[in-house]
Amino acid sequence: MTALNLELQPEQRPHIDILNVFKAEKNTSHGFTRVSAPMVRYSKMEFRRLLRQHGVKLAFTPMIIADSFINSQKARYNEFTTSLEDIPCISQFAACDAHEFSLAAQLIYPYVDGVDLNCGCPQSWAISKGYGCGLLRHPELVKDIVETTRRVLPNNFSISVKLRLLNGSGDQSLRSTVELARQLEKCGATFLTLHGRNMWQKVSDPLNINAMAEVKKSIQIPLIVNGNVRTWQDAKNLHAQTQADGVMAARGLLSNPTLFNEYCGEAETSMECVQQWLDIATRAGDHIHFQCFHHHLTFMWSSHMKRKLRLEFNNFTSKQQIFDFFEERYGLKPHTESYSSPLEYTKCIYPQIKYDGVQVNKSSDVLAWNENSDGKFFNEFKDKVSAPNGQNEFELEGSFFTQLD
Known part of the structure; x- marks a missing residue:
């Protein structure tokens, strides 16, 4: 296993302990961490900055293809930018190999507070390459990726996984998902994110609230829940129903970046x-x-x-x-x-490997x-x-990469 020199790099900032973020937010009046999702093309550093002005406490980068990040300087500069104020930040990677994910994690280590494995993207292109939901067909591989990466990174550096419910009938799906969540906890995952649908379900299908609540009860590490969060009230309701440690939004934040601002009270972008x-x-x-x-x-x-x-x-x-x-x-x-x-961007330096x-x-x-x-x-x-339907109201439903929310 390749292990890189993790000494401080130029412009590296101290790492934030993600578990402390969850602890601090649990003691607030709303009781949960407000999280912005890894949105392809859109959760760039500039947008993360805007969201943090309106209550987001934990932000993800867009999903990055680990192989491209390892092998291409252009891909690194295009897919990831940050600053000393971009905290806390989790970088999400799509990978289907433990060596690949751990190497990408080590490369980006100086500039983020954690890395996240995407096991939730249901897009056919991702599944065909073994990314996203395709990984859920191979739970042993998911565990190996987490274990391998944990061995080469400090214990206080966050390693997490974004999941969907595993396929199967109601009880079977829940049992399988709970078992995988427990195994990932044992492998060293810092927290998990769970979208309340399986890989075949669409945004129009109902969330499985009960399954999310059961997974929360079954693990000791923090759980973030994801799905159908369009307003601040939606976020509070999902937390109340699941008792999760965090609530994640994607589409809702795109249409209204003030969604998590409990003092704003706006239903739409102001x-x-x-x-x-x-x-x-x-x-x-x-x-x-x-x-x-x-x-x-x-x-x-x-x-x-x-x-x-x-x-x-x-x-x-x-x-x-x-x-x-x-x-x-x-x-x-x-x-x-x-x-x-002007915004001050960190000049990220990556070791030659x-x-x-x-x-x-x-x-x-x-x-x-x-x-x-x-x-x-x-x-x-x-x-x-732009459709000529005479209506001024619309939603982002059905038009987004469904991995996101």
Whole structure:
């Protein structure tokens, strides 16, 4: 097993003990940790910054393909950025091999507070490669990945797994899921996240609340629950029903980043939140791509616009068009100080290593996906909200990577 030198790297910050986060949040009035999900393309550092201004206490990176992260310098720079203020942060990887996951975990170790194994993505492309839900068919492999990674990382560094319910009839599914959760706890998992559906169920299928509650009762480590959280009340209800240590949201946070802000009381994204996003994007400069900046505003603000305005907004091609749009129609523009106080990004340095006898950290490898493309989710979402149905209300249901929520 490859073991890297885990001495402090330049710009490395102290690690946050994730268990202390759960303990602190348990003593709050609401009693649970508010968690933002690993959202492909969207839970980048800039958006994590916005969410933390509105109650999120634990944030995940987008899912990163471990193989790409190990072998491609371009993939690392494209898929992961951070700052000294980006805390606490968990990096999620898709992997189907213990060596692969542990090596990616060691590479990113200086810059995050934990790593998470994706065993929840039900997409066919992921399952065909042995990622996501495909791993749930091989519980021994999942345990091996956790055990192997725990051996090469400090005990206070978080290693977690995001699961769905295992397949089977009601009782069989629950027993299998409970058994896997218990085994992962024994293998050294710090916490688990459980989505309340199995790999074949869709967003329209009901959550199995009872199963999530039973898994919580069966383990001693913290459990985060995930599914159907669209409002602050949804989050409180799911916690009350399951007694979980944390509640995770994905789609709900995209449409309303203030979802977890218990003092905001807004059912939809507020102008104040849009103002904060404009400021963050200005401070980020070229670090944030147009597509990411634009897509977040589309999710956040489309419900406030009639169809004609949505069509206009969806066809923008530059950041300046977006800034002009919000200034002319809503009187919003980045604060002056945003231009003079750029975000400080950590310069991540990765050790030169050999993987399967081949030198990695190469700069010529292709990326896992193209940051400059719109992506399936945004295209479907844009088509849905621009439909000439005369309605101004819509949901993100059915148009997202279902691994996320």
